[in-house]
Amino acid sequence: MKQIAILGFGIVGGGIPTVLTESAEQIRRTVGDGVDVKYILDLRDFPDSPYGDRVIRSIDTILADPEIEAVCEAMGGLRPAYEFTAACLKAGKSVVTSNKELVSEKGGELLALARENGGAYLFEGSVGGGIPLIRPFLTSFAGERVKEAAGIVNGTTNYILTAMQSGRSFEDTLREAQALGYAEREPSADVDGIDAKRKIMILTSLCSGILPDAADVYAEGIRDVTVSDMEGAKKAGGTLRLIAKTVTGERGVSAGVCPMIVPAAHPLSGVNGVYNAVSLTLPATGDILYYGRGAGRLPTAAALVSDLCAVLSGAAGAERLPDFEKKPAGTLVPFESLPTDAYVRTGLPSAEAEEILAAAADSVERLDGGGSEFVLRGCSVPQVKGLLPDARIIRILR
Ligand code: HSE
Numbered sequence: 001m002k003q004i005a006i007l008g009f010g011i012v013g014g015g016i017p018t019v020l021t022e023s024a025e026q027i028r029r030t031v032g033d034g035v036d037v038k039y040i041l042d043l044r045d046f047p048d049s050p051y052g053d054r055v056i057r058s059i060d061t062i063l064a065d066p067e068i069e070a071v072c073e074a075m076g077g078l079r080p081a082y083e084f085t086a087a088c089l090k091a092g093k094s095v096v097t098s099n100k101e102l103v104s105e106k107g108g109e110l111l112a113l114a115r116e117n118g119g120a121y122l123f124e125g126s127v128g129g130g131i132p133l134i135r136p137f138l139t140s141f142a143g144e145r146v147k148e149a150a151g152i153v154n155g156t157t158n159y160i161l162t163a164m165q166s167g168r169s170f171e172d173t174l175r176e177a178q179a180l181g182y183a184e185r186e187p188s189a190d191v192d193g194i195d196a197k198r199k200i201m202i203l204t205s206l207c208s209g210i211l212p213d214a215a216d217v218y219a220e221g222i223r224d225v226t227v228s229d230m231e232g233a234k235k236a237g238g239t240l241r242l243i244a245k246t247v248t249g250e251r252g253v254s255a256g257v258c259p260m261i262v263p264a265a266h267p268l269s270g271v272n273g274v275y276n277a278v279s280l281t282l283p284a285t286g287d288i289l290y291y292g293r294g295a296g297r298l299p300t301a302a303a304l305v306s307d308l309c310a311v312l313s314g315a316a317g318a319e320r321l322p323d324f325e326k327k328p329a330g331t332l333v334p335f336e337s338l339p340t341d342a343y344v345r346t347g348l349p350s351a352e353a354e355e356i357l358a359a360a361a362d363s364v365e366r367l368d369g370g371g372s373e374f375v376l377r378g379c380s381v382p383q384v385k386g387l388l389p390d391a392r393i394i395r396i397l398r
Pocket of ligand 1: 153190195246
């Protein structure tokens with residue numbers, strides 16, 4: 001029997017024993033042995049859990065136990081998850097995690113530590129929850145560089161924006177998302193785009209090998225999205241979603257998160273509620289779409305267990321880990337400067353606005369409906385902002 005340790009017995013960590021038990025036969029086939037939880041590191045006691053007797057308080061117990069080959073880090077946050085992960089890797093253990101904050105901040109350093117000590121650091125659960133999105137970068141795409149990744153990677157904001165399509169306000173739908181347990185009482189990480197930014201930093205590293213500085217990655221959340229924006233998106237032929245995007249082009253690498261209009265014909269159209277989807281573009285393969293449950297106890301725990309199986313079966317080794325080269329601020333091409341299509345709404349009379357906008361885009365199309373609303377093709381958002389400072393500008397996903 002293989003023995004593992006879990007750091008943090010919260011929502012995701014608490015789901016790991018369930019997946020290990022429910023999928024015990026499949027796991028035994030993959031790993032060639034059973035997998036059991038020997039330790040749970042947490043500050044709390046869990047007297048009602050059948051695993052309550054495995055709770056320990058000190059990481060040293062895990063570090064000193066040669067039976068523990070793999071550790072699941074499900075604590076979240078930077079500290080002490082960073083110190084504990086580094087200590088486990090230095091002790092030659094492999095670590096699997098869903099902690100996007102830690103991977104996006106310290107992934108380069110932790111991957112190097114894993115390599116130096118002959119272990120693995122795997123993070124399938126950090127982006128897209130249960131969607132098997134990360135391992136393909138290390139296996140299936142080994143012969144190609146992914147040029148572009150665009151996705152809906154935050155379930156909470158996708159739930160809110162989907163609910164707003166029926167004319168409800170941001171505040172009203174946020175309250176509902178909080179009551180349903182999707183959004184935290186302090187919802188900033190989700191609604192201000194911080195969570196999606198961490199995830200696109202991880203995808204940027206997988207696409208380009210560069211782990212960007214957080215200051216280089218543009219992030220705009222959904223707090224300012226109004227019912228008029230949702231209607232405008234519909235008039236422009238799409239739906240408004242929080243999109244995270246990373247592009248590796250001739251000018252370099254760009255990454256950012258912002259509300260965008262997803263055209264009805266785009267593969268990401270129709271991704272509703274708490275679901276996530278990521279579309280990838282590869283030079284030879286073309287476009288690929290991943291879709292599934294991007295959050296939640298069991299889908300995320302299943303991603304951790306899948307990484308565990310990769311470690312314990314020997315399929316994941318130090319030699320297969322990706323390069324995350326941490327780069328200083330100023331390395332990325334600013335996301336705002338990328339040419340884009342955009343929806344623009346202004347208070348100016350249509351004819352006057354159209355004349356001004358013609359100088360800032362390859363083409364300008366006036367939208368029906370009486371307002372001063374336009375679709376611009378091939379424009380620069382900072383330039384449009386400079387010309388019409390009071391206009392509402394929303395990028396359209398290409
Ligand atoms: N708060 C995140 C979301 C959880 O809503 O997508 C999963 O990372």
